[in-house]
Amino acid sequence: MSYETDIKKALADYKAGALTDDEILEKFHELNVTDLGYAHLDHDRSLRRGFPEVVYCEGKTLQQAAAILQVLAARHANVLGTRASRELYEIVKNHLPDAKYYEQARLIVIEQEPLPKDPDHKIAVVTAGTSDVPVAEEAAVTAEIMGNDVIRIYDVGVAGIHRLLGKVDEIRSANVVIVIAGMEGALASVVGGLVDKPVIAVPTSVGYGANFKGLSALLGMLNSCSAGVAVVNIDNGFGAGRMASIINHLR
Incomplete structure (x- = not known):
């Protein structure tokens, strides 16, 4: 399920009386952040800023960067990893076969739902x-x-x-x-x-x-x-x- 879908379901459950005030607050906290120990992933950024959290891969271990990208891709349609190496991409594509690597840009792109583009702008x-x-x-x-x-x-x-x-x-x-x-x-x-x-x-x-x-x-x-x-x-x-x-x- 996507982050937006999870939020809508939590709100529907609250409206139906299936969640109390305290439970809906706790639910939002759980949905907004994923704690990996070495990283706290900000899922709410997709709603707050219009695009999910972007991963700066340089300086992270290959395992850390790959895990972060996988978690984000599970909750968001489009994910971007910057300053990424081909070695990292080879790991990521084993779990996310739709991922693309742009060699010159050093970007890993997971684009499951392309955003609409205005040809006049x-x-x-x-x-x-x-x-x-x-x-x-x-x-x-x-x-x-x-x-x-x-x-x-x-x-x-x-x-x-x-x-x-x-x-x-x-x-x-x-x-x-x-x-x-x-x-x-x-x-x-x-x-x-x-x-x-x-x-x-x-x-x-x-x-x-x-x-x-x-x-x-x-x-x-x-x-x-x-x-x-x-x-x-x-x-x-x-x-x-x-x-x-x-x-x-x-x-």
Whole structure:
């Protein structure tokens, strides 16, 4: 049974008099959180935030991450695991054969009931270079599983700005734009000056030594002179995809 179905059944039982006030409160507590000892899974997040708890797999043992994904998949139709290895995926798919692994994005996706997408409200994911694509794919796949159509426009950085100018109309057709760049991060400012939609900038750790593993791109984006540019953390494609999805669903 799904979390939402469990909640509705508990409410129906309470309404029918099968549960007392104290029992319904205890029931909600049991349904809202699963205690695995090393993790407390927040099932209510699907109702509270519009998407179930997302699992950050890096730093967890393979067994811990796999168990968390299995428990979430038993209660929620769509589940996402970020920074996941193929080794973890091989374990997960033995129990969840519908799971998919996106190699570049390092994402495990369990999508049992795809969310509806509005073709008139798209998210554009734009990268400066091909080396930024792994972070871009993390953003794009995250946005897609959360119910968004995504336009991918890759390798249009400022070193050959004519490439970007040839894609301006396509970028402008999107409702939200995610711009992903390493080095000095200049692409976010350029795109921000060309569109009337919110721009979410993602600095990447792509670059030589003075890039300081993405710090130069981060500072460049934070100091952007283009209004309407907001910045997430270095290499945080997931955060950008999630934020873009929230904005894209506003009406």
